[in-house]
Amino acid sequence: MSRRLSSQLQRKFPEDVYCEKHLELVQSFCVDDQILLCGQCLHSQEHENHLVCGVQEAAGVYRKLFQEILNTLKEKLEVAKSILADEQERMVMIQGEEQDFKEMIESEYRIRFRLMVEEMNFRSLQDCVFNPKLREDHLNQVLAFATELKGQSQETLQRLNDLGKENMNKLKESEGRLSGHICSLQKMTVELEKKCGKYTLMVLQNAGSSLKRSESLLLQCLEQAQITDLSLCQVTGMSRMLKVLQRAVTLDPKTANPCLVLSEDLRSMHLRNVQQDVPHSPGRFVFSATVLGVESFTSGRHYWEVDVEKATKWQLGVSEDSASRHGDLPTTSGNKVLLMGSLMGTNYTFWAFPPLKRVSLRGEQMHKVGVFLDCESGQISFYDVANRSLICNFSSLTFQGALKPIFSLCIPSGVTNSDSLSICLPPVSSCDVTVSPQ
Numbered sequence: 001m002s003r004r005l006s007s008q009l010q011r012k013f014p015e016d017v018y019c020e021k022h023l024e025l026v027q028s029f030c031v032d033d034q035i036l037l038c039g040q041c042l043h044s045q046e047h048e049n050h051l052v053c054g055v056q057e058a059a060g061v062y063r064k065l066f067q068e069i070l071n072t073l074k075e076k077l078e079v080a081k082s083i084l085a086d087e088q089e090r091m092v093m094i095q096g097e098e099q100d101f102k103e104m105i106e107s108e109y110r111i112r113f114r115l116m117v118e119e120m121n122f123r124s125l126q127d128c129v130f131n132p133k134l135r136e137d138h139l140n141q142v143l144a145f146a147t148e149l150k151g152q153s154q155e156t157l158q159r160l161n162d163l164g165k166e167n168m169n170k171l172k173e174s175e176g177r178l179s180g181h182i183c184s185l186q187k188m189t190v191e192l193e194k195k196c197g198k199y200t201l202m203v204l205q206n207a208g209s210s211l212k213r214s215e216s217l218l219l220q221c222l223e224q225a226q227i228t229d230l231s232l233c234q235v236t237g238m239s240r241m242l243k244v245l246q247r248a249v250t251l252d253p254k255t256a257n258p259c260l261v262l263s264e265d266l267r268s269m270h271l272r273n274v275q276q277d278v279p280h281s282p283g284r285f286v287f288s289a290t291v292l293g294v295e296s297f298t299s300g301r302h303y304w305e306v307d308v309e310k311a312t313k314w315q316l317g318v319s320e321d322s323a324s325r326h327g328d329l330p331t332t333s334g335n336k337v338l339l340m341g342s343l344m345g346t347n348y349t350f351w352a353f354p355p356l357k358r359v360s361l362r363g364e365q366m367h368k369v370g371v372f373l374d375c376e377s378g379q380i381s382f383y384d385v386a387n388r389s390l391i392c393n394f395s396s397l398t399f400q401g402a403l404k405p406i407f408s409l410c411i412p413s414g415v416t417n418s419d420s421l422s423i424c425l426p427p428v429s430s431c432d433v434t435v436s437p438q
């Protein structure tokens with residue numbers, strides 16, 4: 001009987017399955033080879049020492065086994081679909097992140113350029129006013145540095161662009177792999193569902209092959225693509241002009257939350273687990289361990305540095321000092337710009353606000369944070385002073401009224417917390433500034 005006739009017979013009498021080798025009706029099942037046997041097969045040398053059982057018994061065992069596999073396949077299918085959805089979501093997300101990062105790099109270099117011009121003016125005022133030769137030298141130096149700055153900016157943007165592409169390719173590859181896997185899982189599910197249908201012997205046909213294929217499908221690991229963090233494109237270096245702009249900020253006791261203890265020189269604060277008795281003050285923070293700086297900024301550029309090494313949870317930034325502010329009662333949003341650091345286990349995470357978003361940084365301990373405020377261009381930048389690199393920045397902000405430095409710790413909840421923050425003093429003399437691109 002030809003193969004075609006054999007399959008026709010099977011279609012006509014689905015319960016009658018014929019041995020493809022001897023074209024006889026099958027009657028038993030070889031457990032070792034996982035195939036159906038006819039009388040001739042059974043007595044052949046090939047299966048002489050093999051474990052053989054009746055078809056009904058084997059069908060029962062395999063039906064149960066395939067049902068179990070089917071359930072696992074369906075679970076895996078759901079997992080694969082959800083990972084695929086995540087990957088697709090990540091594709092959209094990384095494009096947004098890359099755009100944000102690009103804007104951050106561009107605005108940082110814009111500020112650096114402006115600061116460099118300012119640095120030039122500063123130097124000119126210092127010693128070049130009456131010396132045209134020196135002025136010219138300075139101008140040439142500045143032009144050279146401007147070119148260098150532009151080069152650095154383009155290099156960083158190129159690195160970001162390459163990294164963005166690399167990450168996107170990894171995600172697309174992962175998407176393709178997952179889609180293929182989902183397709184195979186769906187096919188296998190259909191195959192096993194058919195097998196476990198109403199015909200007893202169907203379950204045993206090519207049982208070994210189905211088992212092997214479904215097991216290998218189940219063994220495949222479903223993993224998300226490992227993409228590289230954009231923090232690799234962090235802008236390094238800091239303008240030396242920041243040291244000239246550094247202010248000796250002091251803390252305002254009238255605004256300090258009662259669980260904060262301020263030092264005598266008003267430059268550092270630490271938490272106290274018991275609230276102190278403090279005189280009533282309308283601007284006092286009641287719900288958060290926050291204090292404002294005494295200084296108010298309405299124009300110009302300002303910079304201050306804060307030592308955050310002894311704090312596990314801190315917030316730094318600027319707050320609008322509007323008359324409407326009453327303690328930390330909720331007022332209209334957007335009156336603060338903050339960088340938040342938080343120690344989780346041994347890793348630091350950093351968040352920026354507004355809008356609240358995670359800052360891509362290697363989770364290392366931060367020692368000193370620099371806060372730069374440019375009232376005219378509406379720019380606020382945060383720097384990692386020890387690593388001399390930009391953490392994040394905000395540009396084109398619009399401020400209403402005066403701005404004040406803001407400092408927060410986390411109110412202890414029962415556990416003893418000795419977190420503290422201190423403001424660093426500016427360098428004594430700022431006359432040794434030299435023109436430099438960073």
Ligand SMILES: [Zn+2]
Pocket residue numbers: 019020021022023024037038039040041042
């Ligand atoms: Zn046979």
Ligand SMILES: [Zn+2]
Pocket residue numbers: 030031032033046047050
């Ligand atoms: Zn056998």
